[in-house]
Each structure stands twice: as structure tokens, then as C-alpha cells.
Amino acid sequence: xxxxxxxxxxxxxxxxxxxxxxxxxxxxxxxxxxxxxxxxxxxxxxxxxxxxxxxxxxxxxxxxxxxxxxxxxxxxxxxxxxxxxxxxxxxxxxxxxxxx
Numbered sequence: 584x585x586x587x588x589x590x591x592x593x594x595x596x597x598x599x600x601x602x603x604x605x606x607x608x609x610x611x612x613x614x615x616x617x618x619x620x621x622x623x624x625x626x627x628x629x630x631x632x633x634x635x636x637x638x639x640x641x642x643x644x645x646x647x648x649x650x651x652x653x654x655x656x657x658x659x660x661x662x663x664x665x666x667x668x669x670x671x672x673x674x675x676x677x678x679x680x681x682x683x
Contacts, residue, residue: 641677
């Protein structure tokens with residue numbers, strides 16, 4: 584299987600803000616653009632970062648409950664984010680790459 588990563592050259596935000604940095608990351612990797620107007624992938628990333636930064640566990644069920652969307656929708660986006668290399672699953676828990 585051939586995988587390709589396309590990064591968009593978007594100027595990094597000047598403000599030091601986690602939200603702005605996450606928006607920039609999502610825009611750079613194309614997670615918040617295209618025909619996906621509800622930006623569910625971006626919302627999942629924000630929720631996952633919030634949970635992990637508070638030392639909480641994160642599962643698809645947790646994210647579905649937090650975002651008030653179906654688990655099948657969350658799992659669809661989780662598979663795409665996993666394929667992109669941004670996150671991974673270990674058993675039923677979700678983790679960001681590079682975060683222990």
C-alpha cells in the first residue's frame with residue numbers, strides 16, 4: 584500500500600494558543616477542509632487533546648458522548664486519523680502519536 588502525506592503551506596499563527604495551533608495543524612493536514620463542513624475530525628482531535636492533557640482516558644465511546652455524535656461516525660474519522668498517522672489505538676483506548 585502506498586501512502587502519501589500532503590501538507591499545505593499555511594502560515595503558523597502568531598498567537599501562542601493551543602486552539603490556534605490545533606486549528607493550524609488540522610488545516611495543514613487537511614482535516615478541517617474539503618467537503619466535510621461539520622469538521623468532525625477537527626472536533627475529535629480537539630476533544631482527544633483535551634482529554635489527554637487532563638490525564639483522562641479516551642475511547643471512541645467517550646468521544647461520541649462528548650461530541651454528541653454516533654459512535655460509527657467517530658470510528659469512521661478515527662480510522663482516517665489513524666491512517667494519517669496522527670493517532671493510534673491500543674486496545675480500546677486512543678492516543679496521539681508521540682504522546683506516551
